[in-house]
Amino acid sequence: xxxxxxxxxxxxxxxxxxxxxxxxxxxxxxxxxxxxxxxxxxxxxxxxxxxxxxxxxxxxxxxxxxxxxxxxxxxxxxxxxxxxxxxxxxxxxxxxxxxxxxxxxxxxxxxxxxxxxxxxxxxxxxxxxxxxxxxxxxxxxxxxxxxxxxxxxxxxxxxxxxxxxxxxxxxxxxxxxxxxxxxxxxxxxxxxxxxxxxxxxxxxxxxxxxxxxxxxxxxxxxxxxxxxxxxxxxxxxxxxxxxxxxxxxxxxxxxxxxxxxxxxxxxxxxxxxxxxxxxxxxxxxxxxxxxxxxxxxxxxxxxxxxxxxxxxxxxxxxxxxxxxxxxxxxxxxxxxxxxxxxxxxxxxxxxxxxxxxxxxxxxxxxxxxxxxxxxxxxxxxxxxxxxxx
Amino acid sequence: xxxxxxxxxxxxxxxxxxxxxxxxxxxxxxxxxxxxxxxxxxxxxxxxxxxxxxxxxxxxxxxxxxxxxxxxxxxxxxxxxxxxxxxxxxxxxxxxxxxxxxxxxxxxxxxxxxxxxxxxxxxxxxxxxxxxxxxxxxxxxxxxxxxxxxxxxxxxxxxxxxxxxxxxxxxxxxxxxxxxxxxxxxxxxxxxxxxxxxxxxxxxxxxxxxxxxxxxxxxxxxxxxxxxxxxxxxxxxxxxxxxxxxxxxxxxxxxxxxxxxxxxxxxxxxxxxxxxxxxxxxxxxxxxxxxxxxxxxxxxxxxxxxxxxxxxxxxxxxxxxxxxxxxxxxxxxxxxxxxxxxxxxxxxxxxxxxxxxxxxxxxxxxxxxxxxxxxxxxxxxxxxxxxxxxxxxxxx
Numbered sequence: 129x130x131x132x133x134x135x136x137x138x139x140x141x142x143x144x145x146x147x148x149x150x151x152x153x154x155x156x157x158x159x160x161x162x163x164x165x166x167x168x169x170x171x172x173x174x175x176x177x178x179x180x181x182x183x184x185x186x187x188x189x190x191x192x193x194x195x196x197x198x199x200x201x202x203x204x205x206x207x208x209x210x211x212x213x214x215x216x217x218x219x220x221x222x223x224x225x226x227x228x229x230x231x232x233x234x235x236x237x238x239x240x241x242x243x244x245x246x247x248x249x250x251x252x253x254x255x256x257x258x259x260x261x262x263x264x265x266x267x268x269x270x271x272x273x274x275x276x277x278x279x280x281x282x283x284x285x286x287x288x289x290x291x292x293x294x295x296x297x298x299x300x301x302x303x304x305x306x307x308x309x310x311x312x313x314x315x316x317x318x319x320x321x322x323x324x325x326x327x328x329x330x331x332x333x334x335x336x337x338x339x340x341x342x343x344x345x346x347x348x349x350x351x352x353x354x355x356x357x358x359x360x361x362x363x364x365x366x367x368x369x370x371x372x373x374x375x376x377x378x379x380x381x382x383x384x385x386x387x388x389x390x391x392x393x394x395x396x397x398x399x400x401x402x403x404x405x406x407x408x409x410x411x412x413x414x415x416x417x418x419x420x421x422x423x424x425x426x427x428x429x430x431x432x433x434x435x436x437x438x439x440x441x442x443x444x445x446x447x448x449x450x451x452x453x454x455x456x457x458x459x460x461x462x463x464x465x466x467x468x469x470x471x472x473x474x475x476x477x478x479x480x481x482x483x484x485x486x487x488x489x490x491x492x493x494x495x496x497x498x499x500x501x502x503x504x505x506x507x508x509x510x511x512x513x514x515x516x517x
Numbered sequence: 518x519x520x521x522x523x524x525x526x527x528x529x530x531x532x533x534x535x536x537x538x539x540x541x542x543x544x545x546x547x548x549x550x551x552x553x554x555x556x557x558x559x560x561x562x563x564x565x566x567x568x569x570x571x572x573x574x575x576x577x578x579x580x581x582x583x584x585x586x587x588x589x590x591x592x593x594x595x596x597x598x599x600x601x602x603x604x605x606x607x608x609x610x611x612x613x614x615x616x617x618x619x620x621x622x623x624x625x626x627x628x629x630x631x632x633x634x635x636x637x638x639x640x641x642x643x644x645x646x647x648x649x650x651x652x653x654x655x656x657x658x659x660x661x662x663x664x665x666x667x668x669x670x671x672x673x674x675x676x677x678x679x680x681x682x683x684x685x686x687x688x689x690x691x692x693x694x695x696x697x698x699x700x701x702x703x704x705x706x707x708x709x710x711x712x713x714x715x716x717x718x719x720x721x722x723x724x725x726x727x728x729x730x731x732x733x734x735x736x737x738x739x740x741x742x743x744x745x746x747x748x749x750x751x752x753x754x755x756x757x758x759x760x761x762x763x764x765x766x767x768x769x770x771x772x773x774x775x776x777x778x779x780x781x782x783x784x785x786x787x788x789x790x791x792x793x794x795x796x797x798x799x800x801x802x803x804x805x806x807x808x809x810x811x812x813x814x815x816x817x818x819x820x821x822x823x824x825x826x827x828x829x830x831x832x833x834x835x836x837x838x839x840x841x842x843x844x845x846x847x848x849x850x851x852x853x854x855x856x857x858x859x860x861x862x863x864x865x866x867x868x869x870x871x872x873x874x875x876x877x878x879x880x881x882x883x884x885x886x887x888x889x890x891x892x893x894x895x896x897x898x899x900x901x902x903x904x905x906x907x908x909x910x911x912x913x
Contacts, residue, residue, distance in 0.1 A: 211695040214865065265866035275793055276698050276865040290700035291657065292629055325628040328660070355602060361628045427606075487860065489867040507829045508859035 158182040159452040163386040169369045169376035169406075175393035179385050186445075186454045189384050191229060191463045193223040193442045196247040198471045199256050200415075203246065203263055203277075207419045211265045211479055216277045219247035223416040224441035225348055226251045228387025229316065232395055238306070240286040240299045241318035243278040244348075244413075248318070252285035256471055260478035267484040268477065274488060293319060293326030296345070300332040303343035303404070314398045318346045320354025324367050333404070340403035344394045345371065347408045348381070354417040355426040369409035374401075381409035382439045385448075412439070500505050522644070559750045566724045570757035581723035581756045582611040583898040585730040586649060588760035590619045595648045595684075596734075597623045600634060600651025606652060609690055609749050635661035635687060639669050639698040639739075642685035647734060654690035655743060656703045666714065669739045671715030688730070689717075690746035692826055697746075698865040704827040704858075709741050710804045710836060714764055715739045717803040723754040727765030729801060736765055768807035772797040803833055811837065812844045818852040829857040 135167065161181050166174045200218045207216045218381045219226070223246070230251040233239070241248050249259050254270045262269025263277055271281050278286040284304065289295040291505075299317025304321035306313045323329060324347055347367040350357055358365045368376035375397070379390040387409065394405045412435045416423030449455045488507040576584060585818065589596045589700055598612060606613035609809045616624040627634050631652055638650035652658045658665075665687075673681035693702040709717045716738055718728035733740035773796055788794055798812050800806055815821045821841050823834040834855040841853050863872050 214698045215696075215701070273866055278867075279699070291659075322629040325630050326660075327632055329628060355605065356626065360626065367892065483866065485872055486867065489864055489870055490861060493861050506860050508857075 135173045147381040152192075153223060153451050155456060156183065159186075159450065159454045161385050161448060161452060163378040163389045164383050166380075166386075166390065167322060167368065167378035169366075169371075169378075170373075171375045171377065174377060175389040177391050181385060181454065182452045185231070186449050187459065187463065188330045189227050190442070190445060190449065190455070191444065192227045192230075192251060193384065194464060195256060195470065196220075196223045196226065196250055197442060198252060199259060199474070200246060200468050202471050202475050203260065204415065206260070206264065206475065208480065212277070213265075214276050214343055214421075215243070216419045217246075217417065218413070218415040218419070219244050220293055221435065221441070222348060222350060222381070222409075222411045224387050224445070225346075225381045225409045228381070228384040229310040229346070229391045231384075231388045232315070233316065235284055235393075236311070237313045237316060238284045238286060238302050239316045240289070240302060242289050242292065242295055242320060242323060244290045244320070245278065249280040249282065249285065249288070252282045253473070254280065254282045254285075257477045259476045261481055263399045264478040264481075265483060266453065266478060266481040267391040267488075268481045269278045272488060273484040274492070290361040293329050295319065295336075296323070296326070296329045297332040299345070299378060300336045300341055300343055300404075303336065304339065307340070307342055311446055314344050314395050316344045316346060318348055319359050320353065321347060321349040321351065321353035321365075321367060322356070322361065324349075324370060325362055333374055333406075336404040337371075337374050340401065342398040343404040344376070344398060345404060345406045346389070347406070349408055349410050349411045352413075352417070352426065355421065359402040366408075368406055371404070371406035372420065374404050374406050376406040376409065378510065382441045382444065384441060384445055391475070404509040531783075561722070561748065563752070563754045564722060566722055566757050570759065570761045572753035573759050574642040574758050575753060576723050576756040577748075577750050577753045578723045578726050578728075578744065579609050579611045580752075581727040583613055583615065583743065584756065584758065585727040585734070585760070586612060586615055587618070588731060588733050590615060590623060590645065593703050594620075595645065596647040596649065597625075597641070597650045598651070599627050599638075600688075601623050601627055601629060601653045603627075603651055609744075609746065610748075611651070611688070611744075612895070630660075631657050632660040635664040636668065638685055638687065639664055639672070639682045640838050642682040642739070643672065643680055645684065647684045649686045649688065650686060651735060651764065652689040653703050654701055655689040656700045658687075658689055658705060660707070661687075665709070665715065665741070666712055670712040672714075673738070674714060679718040681737070682739050684734075685739040686730070686733045686736075686742055687740070688742045688744060689807060690749070692745040692747055693863070693868060694746050697863070698868075699776050699862050702863040702868070704743075704825065706743055706803050706825075707827050707828065707831060707833045710833050712804070714738070715804065717743070718765060718801060719743045719745065719803060721745075722752045722858060723756045725763060725799075725801065727756055727766070731760050732762040732765050735762060740765070740769065748881070750775060763801070766802045766803070766805050768798050768800045768809060768810040770796060770798050770810065806837070808840065808844070811841060815841050815845040815853075819848055821845075821849070821853045822856060823853065824856040826858050828860045829855060829859050862891065 158180055160178050162178050163175065165177075166173050197220055200220045203212065204218055205218055206212045226247040235253060239248060239252060246259055249270065251258060258270040259270060259280065262271055262273060262275060262280055265273045265276065267273050269275075270282060275281070275288060278288055278290045286298065287295070289298075296317055296319050299315050303315035303317070307316055317332075319329060329496050333345070335341070336345070349358065351442060353361050364370060366378075366379040370376075377390055377394065379387055381387050390407055394407055397405045414432055415425075446460055449460070450457055493506060525544055586598055590598065598615060600607070602608055602657065603612045604616045604621065604624055607822050612624060619678065634650055634652065639647045642648040645811060650873070652661065669685060673683070691704050706717055706719060715909070716736060718733055718740060719742075720729045733742045777861050796818055798814055821838075823837050825832055825834050827833065832855070834857055838853040838855055842849065859871055861871070
């Protein structure tokens with residue numbers, strides 16, 4: 129019987145030998161990992177308590193989470209160097225959420241989120257270089273440098289939205305379009321614990337349930353709305369129940385496999401015509417709300433440190449993989465190094481690439497100049513305004 | 518596109534300067550280069566308070582706001598202050614210390630719900646309490662716009678004066694700050710100027726801020742008080758510690774002059790470089806705006822230049838321009854001009870290109886700036902002028 133590729137790889141590792149290697153001839157090609165417990169709201173049963181994970185998948189999830197983490201760290205450093213200005217909301221600590229969900233979604237499932245979007249931008253297929261260039265306002269950025277941190281887009285990734293909660297009705301609308309076109313897709317609409325108190329979110333819930341929209345509402349609850357702890361903002365912090373008539377699932381989103389199985393469950397739910405579902409991803413952000421917030425005036429350093437040490441999604445996944453003998457430690461180190469290299473190159477590009485042409489100030493306000501005004505110009509008070517397209 | 522500027526200059530003083538300097542040509546590429554090479558640099562010119570107002574203390578704009586709120590909470594037992602993050606002091610530190618001094622029943626946080634905040638505030642005011650609500654950024658006020666347009670502004674009118682929400686004041690920071698991008702830089706006063714029944718006020722500095730805010734709080738009609746966020750730290754003056762009010766609905770003439778209305782730095786430049794004397798008016802109240810002062814001034818000088826950060830089309834400058842030309846037509850020597858933002862969303866990285874740039878940031882090309890400025894008075898389009906000298910949205 130021919131050896132599987134992972135078994136061959138394992139043997140090659142042995143051949144390479146060397147001290148310090150995690151030497152095992154039993155690196156598995158797949159393993160069954162358990163998920164962390166869920167909480168259910170108006171659901172008879174929930175996602176699976178175990179999941180099969182192949183070593184290829186494991187490597188991919190690890191790599192994606194490590195990339196997001198390093199990319200966010202790089203963005204933070206660029207901000208401190210003033211290469212990035214304006215607002216920058218970092219996703220560090222929440223990587224398992226975007227990577228775990230994306231593991232089940234495909235590129236045809238639309239996603240819309242709020243401003244803490246860099247992680248999602250990456251998992252939606254925008255290379256690190258384009259994310260960092262967008263942050264530094266270069267023409268090679270994914271929104272041509274015109275959007276910045278909060279407005280990153282890609283195919284089937286509707287941003288990147290600055291106004292809290294405004295993206296939720298948009299997500300319901302996108303889901304409606306999917307249903308109308310019989311696309312067999314789900315729309316993932318993310319919002320935070322702060323946005324969960326916005327009226328328009330409930331308006332979207334009502335429409336989604338009334339019309340059975342294939343919409344997965346996801347509340348990324350990182351415990352703080354800017355500087356306000358959830359208990360001080362919400363009469364009910366059980367965000368997964370606040371869809372009321374919409375079934376809900378509470379997910380420990382510091383574990384990528386737990387997130388993945390929850391998303392699988394949710395996607396199946398929506399695609400079987402049962403209407404919307406609400407996932408609460410309980411997660412944590414290590415940095416402050418944005419780069420102008422140190423993140424320690426409303427929570428203790430001990431709290432942040434203890435989350436980093438005990439519940440970090442990347443470290444715990446790494447441990448899980450090593451224990452399950454799915455991936456060798458050396459490979460994980462290689463992944464780390466390759467990620468570091470990729471991000472370093474992206475940082476260089478983000479610092480040196482060209483800025484957009486000033487003409488871009490005036491483009492894309494409308495789709496094209498109005499047909500009745502062939503000499504249309506964007507109005508302004510200097511003599512060099514350009515036409516609308 | 519090359520445009521010989523000097524040849525378009527008219528008027529005695531301008532012509533002589535042009536003759537001295539020779540023709541200055543401008544093309545699109547060099548225009549762009551020059552604009553992009555300067556970031557917005559803002560220099561605030563402090564004023565001093567009337568001696569009769571008593572003891573003063575050095576305060577910047579956010580401290581002046583805190584002082585006004587402190588006076589209000591001390592003297593009016595029904596007064597409450599609330600908004601997002603207001604209790605710890607606010608994201609711009611406008612409410613620092615107030616919760617500790619007056620208690621969390623009177624100074625408290627709301628959840629993240631602008632429509633809820635303003636609706637709740639209107640109700641509270643209708644019930645008779647002095648209510649000061651904060652919207653964290655003017656850019657976020659739009660979910661509350663229905664409450665403002667359909668409830669606050671119409672309450673007295675629709676109830677035949679049976680009820681009103683006059684004890685309501687809503688504060689919000691507005692305007693560009695250098696890195697705010699699309700959603701932290703907007704100037705929405707134009708939208709509110711269109712609502713009969715409310716008042717819209719914008720201060721230009723700390724002394725003005727405190728007096729105008731206290732006036733808004735005491736005003737018997739709902740007031741919307743927009744604070745130019747660039748001034749929070751950069752504008753520092755000696756502000757009277759006791760309460761005092763400044764009149765709402767009254768513009769203030771800052772520099773008396775005979776030739777044209779123009780912003781302060783440009784006014785100085787115009788005087789020193791071109792011998793043109795300018796009268797500078799701070800509107801202070803956008804709605805209802807002080808027609809008398811404005812018309813008297815334009816009739817005297819014959820030329821009018823209006824500046825604001827908000828986009829040109831439909832901005833408040835349009836209302837002023839229309840009113841000025843209607844009332845002062847026979848006294849006008851040149852068309853009324855507006856200096857305003859472009860008709861685009863407030864850009865992310867193009868901010869220094871979009872905004873009026875301070876003349877002080879252009880020392881090498883000051884002369885050409887002034888020439889371009891002068892050409893404006895002949896009715897020909899020119900460079901954007903002074904960046905937010907004060908609240909340029911309110912400066913005529």
